[in-house]
Amino acid sequence: MKKIMIGLLMILSLTFLLPKWNVFGADLIVYTDDDYQRLHAVIQHVDNVLKYGHEYNEETDLLPDAINTLTGEPAKWTFPNRAQVPYADLANQQNFLRTLVGLSKVTGSNTYKNEAVDILTEFMSNYQNPNGLFYWGGHRAVNLDTLEVQSTEGPNGPHELKNMMPYYELMLEVNEEATLKFMRQLWTAHFYWNTTDMNRHGSYSTGYDTNVFGQTIPDDVIVMDNFGNPIIPADSPGLLPFVNSATDLAYAAFALSDYTYDSIPAEWAKYLMKQYNLASNPVTGMTVYQFKSTLVTKSSIECADPAYTNSGCGDRVARQFRDFGTIAREANVAWKNTQAIYVDNILMLLEAAKKYGVDHFVDWSRQYMEGYLENAYIRVDGKNMIIPMFIDGTVTYGYVVPEVGYFGPSNMRLDYVPMPTSYLLPILRTILQTEEDSDRVKLWSYFRDIVYTFGLGDIGELGGANPNLNVDTSIDDPFALMAMVELYDATKNKEYLEVARTIGNNIVREKFQRGFFVDSEIMLYSRLDQPDTLALLSLDAVLRGIDLAEMPFYLADSGYIHGYLLADDGVTEDRSYTQNVIYTKTIYDWE
Amino acid sequence: MKKKLILLIVLFISFILVSCKEDEIIIDIEDDVYMLLMEAEDLSGMAEKTKVLIMQDGSLGLPFEYQGVIITYNSRNKDIISDLGVVTQPGSCWIESRDQQGLDTGEFDHLNDNWPVVIDVTMTYEGQTRTAKLLFVVAPRDGFTCDKYLG
Numbered sequence: 001m002k003k004i005m006i007g008l009l010m011i012l013s014l015t016f017l018l019p020k021w022n023v024f025g026a027d028l029i030v031y032t033d034d035d036y037q038r039l040h041a042v043i044q045h046v047d048n049v050l051k052y053g054h055e056y057n058e059e060t061d062l063l064p065d066a067i068n069t070l071t072g073e074p075a076k077w078t079f080p081n082r083a084q085v086p087y088a089d090l091a092n093q094q095n096f097l098r099t100l101v102g103l104s105k106v107t108g109s110n111t112y113k114n115e116a117v118d119i120l121t122e123f124m125s126n127y128q129n130p131n132g133l134f135y136w137g138g139h140r141a142v143n144l145d146t147l148e149v150q151s152t153e154g155p156n157g158p159h160e161l162k163n164m165m166p167y168y169e170l171m172l173e174v175n176e177e178a179t180l181k182f183m184r185q186l187w188t189a190h191f192y193w194n195t196t197d198m199n200r201h202g203s204y205s206t207g208y209d210t211n212v213f214g215q216t217i218p219d220d221v222i223v224m225d226n227f228g229n230p231i232i233p234a235d236s237p238g239l240l241p242f243v244n245s246a247t248d249l250a251y252a253a254f255a256l257s258d259y260t261y262d263s264i265p266a267e268w269a270k271y272l273m274k275q276y277n278l279a280s281n282p283v284t285g286m287t288v289y290q291f292k293s294t295l296v297t298k299s300s301i302e303c304a305d306p307a308y309t310n311s312g313c314g315d316r317v318a319r320q321f322r323d324f325g326t327i328a329r330e331a332n333v334a335w336k337n338t339q340a341i342y343v344d345n346i347l348m349l350l351e352a353a354k355k356y357g358v359d360h361f362v363d364w365s366r367q368y369m370e371g372y373l374e375n376a377y378i379r380v381d382g383k384n385m386i387i388p389m390f391i392d393g394t395v396t397y398g399y400v401v402p403e404v405g406y407f408g409p410s411n412m413r414l415d416y417v418p419m420p421t422s423y424l425l426p427i428l429r430t431i432l433q434t435e436e437d438s439d440r441v442k443l444w445s446y447f448r449d450i451v452y453t454f455g456l457g458d459i460g461e462l463g464g465a466n467p468n469l470n471v472d473t474s475i476d477d478p479f480a481l482m483a484m485v486e487l488y489d490a491t492k493n494k495e496y497l498e499v500a501r502t503i504g505n506n507i508v509r510e511k512f513q514r515g516f517f518v519d520s521e522i523m524l525y526s527r528l529d530q531p532d533t534l535a536l537l538s539l540d541a542v543l544r545g546i547d548l549a550e551m552p553f554y555l556a557d558s559g560y561i562h563g564y565l566l567a568d569d570g571v572t573e574d575r576s577y578t579q580n581v582i583y584t585k586t587i588y589d590w591e
Numbered sequence: 592m593k594k595k596l597i598l599l600i601v602l603f604i605s606f607i608l609v610s611c612k613e614d615e616i617i618i619d620i621e622d623d624v625y626m627l628l629m630e631a632e633d634l635s636g637m638a639e640k641t642k643v644l645i646m647q648d649g650s651l652g653l654p655f656e657y658q659g660v661i662i663t664y665n666s667r668n669k670d671i672i673s674d675l676g677v678v679t680q681p682g683s684c685w686i687e688s689r690d691q692q693g694l695d696t697g698e699f700d701h702l703n704d705n706w707p708v709v710i711d712v713t714m715t716y717e718g719q720t721r722t723a724k725l726l727f728v729v730a731p732r733d734g735f736t737c738d739k740y741l742g
Contacts, residue, residue: 306691323688323703325741378724379632380641387709387726393667397707398728402688402699445721448625458625468625 029497029543038504039106039540041512042533046103048072048515049096049528050115057144061118062088063096064144065559066525066582069514070590074144075525075582077152078566080573085150087141090123090134091164092559092578096528098167098552102537105551106544117174124175131208132185133159138562152563158201159189162244163344163558168255180260183252184212187268190249196221196275197239197292198246213253213264217271222278222291230279232331234293238311240330241290244340244558246272247348251555254356266356273349277364279331285371286391288331289341293318309406320405327390334376335388335396335417336407342372344556346426350433351555365430366443373427373446378416384423384453385416421454421475424483425554432490437462456480456499464491469499476506478535482554485538489548497542504539507532524585529559628721631660631714638725644705645729651676657714664725665711671729672708678729681706684737693742704737705730 052072053063064074064086074086097116104113127135127142127149135142135149139157143150151157171179188209189202196218222230250269257266280287294311296303303313306320313319321328346368349361376387388396401412427447434440444462451459454477457470464487484500487493511517516526517533534554541551560577567574632638635657645651653676655662666672671681686703689695705728712723 304692319691322691322693322742323686323740328742378726382633387724395667395707395709395726397726398703398705399686400688400702402702403691405691449629449721449723452629 029494029545031543034501034505035540035543038508038536041508041517042099042103042536042540043107044515045512045517045526045533046099046112049526056086057147060088060144060147061115061122062090062142062144062147063093063119063528065089065092065141065529065561065578066527067516068524068590069516069518069526070524070587075578077141077150077561077563077578077582079152080564080566082566086144087150087561088123088144089136089141089559089561090119090127091136091138091161091166092561093119093528094164094167094559095531095534095554095557097170098554099533099537101167101170102534102541102552105546106537106540116170120171120174124171124178128178128182129204131189131204131206132181133189133202133204134182137161137164138560141561152561152565154564156204157563158203160200160202160245160562161186161248162200162242162560163247163340163556165248165251165344165348165555167552168252168259169552172255172259180256181208183256183265185209186252187249187265188212190245191268191272192239195239196241197236198241198249199239200242200245213268217267220271220278221275224278228282230282232279232288232291232293232329234315235295236292237295237297240294240311241272241275241292242340243276243289243345244337246276247340247345250352251348254352254358258356266358269352270358273361273364276345277367280368281332281371281391281393284375284391284393285367286334286375286393287341287368287371288391289333289337290331293329293331306403306405316406320401320403320407321396321399323399323402324390324394324396327392327394332390332392333407334372334391335386335414338372338386338417339420339422339558342368343422343426344558346430347555350426350429351553353433362430362433365426366434366439369427369430370442374442377419377446377450379449379453380416382453384419384450386419388414388417419450421477421479424450424454424479425486428483428486432486451480451483454480456484459487459496460493464493464496467493467495469495471495471498471502473499473502474506475503476510477503478507478531478554481507481535482531482538485535485542486548489542500539504536507536519583522586522588523583524587524590525582527583529557531557624716624719625721627658627660627716628714628719631657631662631716632712632721632723635660635662637662637712641725641727645678645727646680648678648680648732651678651727660714660716663713663715665713667709667711668706671706672710672727676710678727680729680732681735682732683735683739684731687737687740689740689742693740695740700737704735 052067056074066075076084076086078084100112100116104110138160139153141150185208189206191198193215225231250273253265253269257263275291276287279291293315296314298312309316315329317328317330317333346365349365352358353361375393376389378385378387396414399414404410427443431440431443440462448459455475456473458468460467481500481503484496488496511532513521517530518526531554538551560579562577564573564575635654637653640651664674666674672678684704685706688699688702708727708729710725714721
């Protein structure tokens with residue numbers, strides 16, 4: 001009898017302890033066949049990219065930016081003279097390099113990382129201008145037939161990076177000298193130290209400056225008027241500090257300081273980012289695309305035609321939206337270029353906060369996101385949308401543009417702007433990096449609604465309690481997957497992991513076609529910069545108990561080529577982007 | 592000893608039953624409240640008139656309660672739509688449009704007469720709160736003026 005009582009007491013004690021064990025037990029994950037199938041799809045994709053990519057020209061380790069999934073051939077840029085050039089633009093392959101390293105992490109085989117090292121070794125040894133800039137970015141690529149550098153913007157296209165955020169950790173490992181030289185020259189070529197102007201275009205003729213960052217950091221560009229509002233100076237002679245270029249400059253400077261233990265580049269990066277913060281609206285908290293307007297350098301006669309949108313005619317929003325008065329400036333638009341402001345820039349700010357200790361960047365990120373969502377986020381017909389407005393909250397919804405201009409044709413009516421899933425990451429990462437729960441509440445509540453509206457169900461209360469997720473969701477989106485993986489990593493609530501698995505399965509089912517990951521079943525080209533494989537590997541990593549901090553991190557997939565090409569009519573010259581002419585092609589366009 | 596054993600068994604079973612019951616109740620309430628708050632936005636009819644141009648004074652008929660959810664409104668332009676959802680058509684156009692030289696050629700008259708008005712919505716149920724937004728478009732009243740060019 002005594003034994004029975006002791007036994008019962010033990011069972012009773014265990015019953016009380018069980019809930020706690022469930023929490024601890026969250027780390028005990030069974031790796032399933034589905035989990036393996038997803039990893040297998042990533043491996044097949046990578047193997048195929050390497051096989052077909054290397055097969056095209058066996059004299060190089062470089063890979064094309066995209067592969068035709070019907071033929072295995074590289075994507076080609078068709079110049080106005082009809083020359084079809086297969087191209088390798090390493091700035092547009094950063095997520096593939098991260099995928100290779102991530103694959104080595106989860107498989108424990110260095111084979112994949114070694115491929116990334118070989119690619120970078122060849123590129124960094126052969127395709128760096130003596131001034132330090134690499135031949136990559138918006139207007140330069142390597143011709144995979146000749147292995148010569150090719151320009152898509154006339155014979156001497158400039159250096160341009162917009163939210164490409166190279167994989168500096170690996171580059172430094174492969175070729176320290178070349179990487180450091182590049183990070184320094186990026187500033188010399190794009191930043192004007194004396195005037196604090198910035199140019200998204202950098203010249204390959206600018207000499208390497210050994211005294212880069214040697215200037216004294218100047219006073220802030222942005223000063224406040226008597227009412228505490230920022231004054232956006234209109235003194236920039238066509239050299240506008242677009243945030244998408246500034247994001248890359250800042251990221252390079254932080255990485256440089258971190259590696260060299262020289263704090264000066266990071267101080268310049270903080271100075272640069274501070275100008276955007278100072279220019280943000282003091283009431284709404286929404287921030288700007290640029291902190292300067294253009295100086296008018298053209299005559300009124302030249303600028304009389306509204307279709308002539310040269311920045312020498314002044315601020316292009318002030319011209320086209322002048323009906324709204326002084327708020328109508330390019331800096332203040334909150335319905336266009338918002339991915340650069342509220343996704344790419346914020347992901348960089350948060351990365352700088354986490355890796356390089358710039359803690360106040362988390363506060364800025366929260367200010368920007370809260371301001372944007374509080375003022376502009378709306379659910380319309382069950383979809384996540386943005387109300388078009390200027391950053392002071394002046395609504396522009398329904399406005400019919402009287403005349404043509406930089407922002408679109410005449411009679412264009414401003415409508416709601418769909419919110420893409422990429423917004424999930426900056427919102428979630430801001431929440432996770434915010435220290436106080438009380439400061440997380442507002443963003444969590446928006447995040448909860450946005451996730452629900454994307455069809456993922458209810459993520460539950462702040463901190464991840466009581467979620468009611470849609471484990472049968474049909475969403476096949478890499479950002480939703482990364483968000484669920486990162487939520488699981490932060491809370492260890494397995495329900496997030498189950499939804500992550502569902503999304504991962506959906507991605508493989510819908511996007512893994514003909515041996516490659518593509519945007520959808522019918523799309524012709526598999527793009528090396530796509531984020532799906534990186535997202536799938538982050539899921540695989542947490543399933544294996546690998547710390548996410550050990551994995552290559554998603555920052556952007558904004559890579560593109562821009563320049564002159566042969567128009568679709570096969571006769572005339574056009575100017576466009578790879579996103580419009582290559583990545584829109586379907587298998588039905590291929591003959 | 593036998594009594595003690597029976598008492599212990601009863602106690603044990605009670606603990607299990609009570610803890611199970613509590614868990615179920617908590618989960619149900621939490622799930623239901625959030626879903627109810629979403630439902631209040633989607634099914635209460637508050638967005639009904641966001642699809643049409645509002646061309647008269649009077650109430651929008653906004654709901655203030657939905658299955659126990661208390662709904663309140665905060666208009667960003669109270670002169671045109673009050674916090675109670677009552678419309679007063681404005682006496683002027685939203686924006687006077689001109690060409691990019693700032694010249695009033697008459698070509699763009701009435702291009703941007705109608706006012707977009709955003710209303711912030713708060714929905715509350717048993718201490719839990721959600722926010723949402725509505726956007727209505729209101730036409731100015733007959734005989735309105737339009738002489739407020741800002742450019």
